[in-house]
Amino acid sequence: MPGAPSQRQFNPYSENGGTILAIAGQDFSVIAGDTRQSEGYSIQTRYAPKVFRLTDRAVLAVNGFAADGNMFVKNVKQRLEWYRHAHAKDMPLRAIARLIQTMLYARRFFPYYVNNILGGIEEDGTGAVYSFDPVGSYEREACRAAGAASSLVQPFLDNQIYYKNQLAATGTAHPAHLPLPSVLAIVIDSFTSATERHIEVGDGLEIFVVLARGRSLQGLEGVKGMSELTTTDDGERVFVVRRELKKD
Amino acid sequence: MFRNTYDSDNTVFSPQGRLHQVEYALEAVKQGSAAVGLRSKTHSILLALKRSTGELASYQQKMFRIDDHIGIAIAGLTSDARVLSNFMRQQAMSSKMVFNRPVPVNRLVSTVADKAQVNTQEYGRRPYGVGFLVIGQDQSGPHLYEFSPSGNSYEYYAMSIGARSQSAKTYLEKHYESFADCNLEDLIRHGLHALRETLQQDKELNINNTSIGIVGPASEHENGVPPTGPFRILEGEKIDAFLGTMIAKETEAPAAAPAATGDEDVQMAE
């Protein structure tokens, strides 16, 4: 409208770059994110975690507007604490997934500007990944990438996890689930590649691994930069692998 | 039953300067089964006796987790305790939300005491019918507090509340000087001995009627405790090892009950 009075409006959102990804295995789940936080062409910090352990069997990765993301994680953690007070146990993964959808949709008209990926172990012992859009639509998947380099990483995962555009050798079938060492290799390759091609990805990599109850380490014991976050070995176990990424 | 003249409203003092409703609330605490708290240089612990209404019923809940670093044991009305523990949980989480700091134990106890005090002064309210022992750890080490429905709170080396808690107190007063340097196992043994004093003649502490709450590093009988030593409640099989450390009691004459103090407002009726 020419001539109509206009006012510059305060924009309550920003984009802080970075990428997250999660892959579900048969009895494990891997959730990873880079640690760079940026705004425009400026790197704000080289270490701002985007992946958070919620319980011994649930890990949440949050990507998008960092202030919303941090506040959202804080709120989810408080809701889980109330659940712990009321029921004296941790909330099951599928319940956390539904909780997250409800919390996101509650802000339908002033959304949290974030993409969430929840990974962990279901009550039946299977590895699971749930992915969400900013207003709460969600589904359980085998793998998902989100964030700045999702358009680079997701096609790679489609090919490597879902075997899209690959034919199995005659007389064989594609495996339904990959072993943990293969998944870790794919995760690391995804991030080194995204770091090469996307300016908002880099600096550091944090890979969380959630193992189902009573499982062996499945090759995780030899991985460099690995440390365990859980203190008991009679339930699900959470590990984190920290790696450097290029800083340019 | 007995009746007082100045007890229909807690905003009215008796001519002796007492608030009878508040004192009745303190009686409600004494109706509840006993809870004992002790503190060493490294740990604070709670022990409580759980009642069951009968063979078919479960045992009552005597301990509540407030946050990773704070827990309480209650004596009195469990429903009032649920309300107050919820309030304390809110306070603890608000401190985490606003300052990213675990709430200091003394501040939490003062806040809940202030809340209870309001009910001793305002028209149309009743005091809470529950007392707490609060244990927690913060920058200044482990702590033990007592909260009472009169709105008072005090810090203690060791304390007991609830039915026949005077007997436990007598035990604690006799031994408290050694508590500071006790290891966790010895501290719990002292606690169990004190709690045992509150039992009726033919009863014993067992894995069903005893709860143990701990803040501080893990005991040799525990496993899977994080190195920060957060508050945890031990019940059932987990306390078997601790009950095993108790030293059998010599049969001795029960301590004489303290003489009742004079009360000029009270007209006793059989």
Place this chain on the structure above:
Amino acid sequence: MDHFPTSWGRPRNDAIDAYGTYPIAQRPYNGPKDAFSEGVQHTQQPIVTGTSVLAIKFKDGVMMAADNLASYGSLARFKDVQRLYPVGTHTVIGAGGDMSDFQYIQSMLDELMIDEFCAQDGHTLGPAEIHEYLAQVMYARRSKMNPLWNALLVGGVKDGKSFLAFVDLLGTTYTASTLATGYGAHIAQPLLRSAVETHEHELTEAQARQIIDDSMKVLFYRDARSINKYQVATITAAGSSISDSITLETTWDFAEGIRGYGAQTE
């Protein structure tokens, strides 16, 4: 626009409600809450502004610097403004952006620290707690679409740990061993990073001071909203101190030799 479908009403049922009065009374109202709300304005832009704040970690703590200028647009309006502010004994905050909002933040923190002091129980708020508090306030205000228009640095030492973090009008937070707000994030931050990153634990106070002084000088030469007068805050386990204003010696002879702009085409 009221986005709640429940507020849009529903088709009228003439058989029951001939005049369509239902459910006016129960309908949730999402419009302005008082008669004067049209007249209430929220900050849409900063007015009197401060420029960059710089801060780095060094061996014994944190060092922070900001100049003394508060600009009114391109006018150098106030030339003796302190943009570093001590909070308690072991924390200093520094602010860029709107100076009146910053003064409001100062009074808010004063009130908070007085409440904390009055508890007299040995528990104090350190830099990490103050930063978290500020982040909550800034995020809450942006969520009301009524931001405090600042970029803040919080630095300090508590229990032997040094702390340095950022928070801005959106509630965005981060920590790093070198931080800079505003123009400094573009001009000084690369200098600070190359001087500090990986040897935060070896830098002495004197070396840190040199890095800060050099960076402030570069900023004065390059940032048109800066002034050659600034203060430096040093926070160590011993406490915080904010220096008197320092005036930079600068030379502009080289400008004589510059050719290629405006009238000086030769």
